[in-house]
Amino acid sequence: MTSGKIENSLYWTAAILGLVLDQASKYLVVQYLKGLKSVPLINGVFHFTYATNTGAAFSLFSGQIDWLKWVSMVVSLGLVAFGVFGKNLNRWEQVGYGCILAGAAGNGIDRFVAGYVVDFIDIRIIRFAIFNIADVFINVGLVCLAIAVLFVSKSSKPKKLE
Numbered sequence: 001m002t003s004g005k006i007e008n009s010l011y012w013t014a015a016i017l018g019l020v021l022d023q024a025s026k027y028l029v030v031q032y033l034k035g036l037k038s039v040p041l042i043n044g045v046f047h048f049t050y051a052t053n054t055g056a057a058f059s060l061f062s063g064q065i066d067w068l069k070w071v072s073m074v075v076s077l078g079l080v081a082f083g084v085f086g087k088n089l090n091r092w093e094q095v096g097y098g099c100i101l102a103g104a105a106g107n108g109i110d111r112f113v114a115g116y117v118v119d120f121i122d123i124r125i126i127r128f129a130i131f132n133i134a135d136v137f138i139n140v141g142l143v144c145l146a147i148a149v150l151f152v153s154k155s156s157k158p159k160k161l162e
């Protein structure tokens with residue numbers, strides 16, 4: 001920390017906000033949707049559907065939760081270390097890495113506590129996999145990092161003092 005300012009404040013804001021939104025939404029889904037088939041918000045287009053996933057994204061590696069939970073933990077711890085020790089991250093990088101941390105930690109918590117990830121966002125108009133807020137944050141993070149790589153000039157980063 002320097003002069004009272006938290007280093008990478010956008011990183012930590014994205015990570016904490018994403019993790020809280022993910023865990024709160026999953027709690028509400030378990031409390032109110034578990035046992036219901038599906039709740040249409042726009043019938044045939046957008047539903048809330050309670051589902052569990054013992055695999056990775058799109059149910060890849062289903063039933064192999066043991067090693068997936070450890071991967072989630074290693075990624076989360078690595079990103080926490082990156083947030084603490086990373087210097088000179090631009091705002092796109094901060095938000096991107098923070099969002100990925102939120103998603104990895106949110107789904108990792110599910111894997112450790114319940115043995116599965118709770119999914120509920122069901123976009124039926126494109127017949128996409130059911131997913132959750134953690135998955136949204138991971139994808140938003142990847143988009144932010146792509147913007148940082150493709151559009152943010154490297155010359156806009158502060159130069160190191162020698």
